[in-house]
Amino acid sequence: xxxxxxxxxxxxxxxxxxxxxxxxxxxxxxxxxxxxxxxxxxxxxxxxxxxxxxxxxxxxxxxxxxxxxxxxxxxxxxxxxxxxxxxxxxxxxxxxxxxxxxxxxxxxxxxxxxxxxxxxxxxxxxxxxxxxxxxxxxxxxxxxxxxxxxxxxxxxxxxxxxxxxxxxxxxxxxxxxxxxxxxxxxxxxxxxxxxxxxxxxxxxxxxxxxxxxxxxxxxxxxxxxxxxxxxxxxxxxxxxxxxxxxxxxxxxxxxxxxxxxxxxxxxxxxxxxxxxxxxxxx
Ligand code: DGL
Numbered sequence: 421x422x423x424x425x426x427x428x429x430x431x432x433x434x435x436x437x438x439x440x441x442x443x444x445x446x447x448x449x450x451x452x453x454x455x456x457x458x459x460x461x462x463x464x465x466x467x468x469x470x471x472x473x474x475x476x477x478x479x480x481x482x483x484x485x486x487x488x489x490x491x492x493x494x495x496x497x498x499x500x501x502x503x504x505x506x507x508x509x510x511x512x513x514x515x516x517x518x519x520x521x522x523x524x525x526x527x528x529x530x531x532x533x534x535x536x537x538x539x540x541x542x543x544x545x546x547x548x549x550x551x552x553x554x555x556x557x558x559x560x561x562x563x564x565x566x567x568x569x570x571x572x573x574x575x576x577x578x579x580x581x582x583x584x585x586x587x588x589x590x591x592x593x594x595x596x597x598x599x600x601x602x603x604x605x606x607x608x609x610x611x612x613x614x615x616x617x618x619x620x621x622x623x624x625x626x627x628x629x630x631x632x633x634x635x636x637x638x639x640x641x642x643x644x645x646x647x648x649x650x651x652x653x654x655x656x657x658x659x660x661x662x663x664x665x666x667x668x669x670x671x672x673x674x675x676x677x678x679x680x681x682x683x684x685x686x687x688x689x690x691x692x693x694x695x696x697x698x699x700x701x702x
Pocket of ligand 1: 438439441442443468469470471501502503504546549573596604614617618619
């Protein structure tokens with residue numbers, strides 16, 4: 421469930437949350453759709469990865485992170501860029517903060533529905549996301565059949581910066597072969613692959629080069645940003661440059677600030693600036 425914002429503001433404070441800095445791919449898309457908003461991005465790097473943890477732990481971490489963005493950074497709207505938190509912690513987040521919250525799963529499934537002709541889609545994600553079957557359920561709501569696959573080795577490889585690495589290519593190939601075999605055994609003819617994890621868009625080219633011809637690789641960042649702009653009443657608005665403040669981005673991390681500053685630019689496409697360290701407890 422998501423809430424709908426009622427009072428659009430010209431430059432709302434939008435809180436963007438991820439377990440790490442991979443969610444900067446979603447912030448990048450948000451900047452394109454709403455360049456005049458003010459962004460507070462939190463990467464819970466001290467407690468990453470979420471994808472291998474239990475629902476209870478993910479919900480607690482995500483709720484605390486959401487409270488930081490709303491209570492301390494005054495976010496009026498939250499985008500949960502983390503697929504794992506979107507899959508397992510939406511209710512906990514919504515209960516923890518009094519602002520509208522948008523996750524990435526429903527927009528991702530909607531994007532798949534817009535692309536797929538065969539109505540058969542593949543989803544790759546973390547262990548926890550796949551175990552929750554949140555994508556399969558969201559696909560079903562869109563009239564799609566989704567076959568999901570956990571790819572636990574990919575987050576560490578991307579964190580290591582191995583995005584153009586033969587080992588990563590081989591790992592992607594193995595996961596895709598297994599996923600295709602599973603889809604075929606179920607009589608599916610997939611034509612769309614959803615990258616259901618913040619880190620996988622950095623491997624978009626690798627995935628696209630390894631999927632069978634005719635399968636399109638998509639991620640939820642663009643669809644999520646478009647949905648956020650609609651909810652905030654800012655979709656397709658062209659504002660006078662002098663009427664609103666310039667876009668502002670404040671980044672926070674719970675650990676590894678230097679690594680965030682160094683690697684974050686890969687996800688955002690430009691420098692993330694100075695990252696502030698925050699302590700959300702254990
Ligand atoms: N942000 C997570 C996701 O999108 C990936 C990293 C993690 O496991 O925490 O699922």
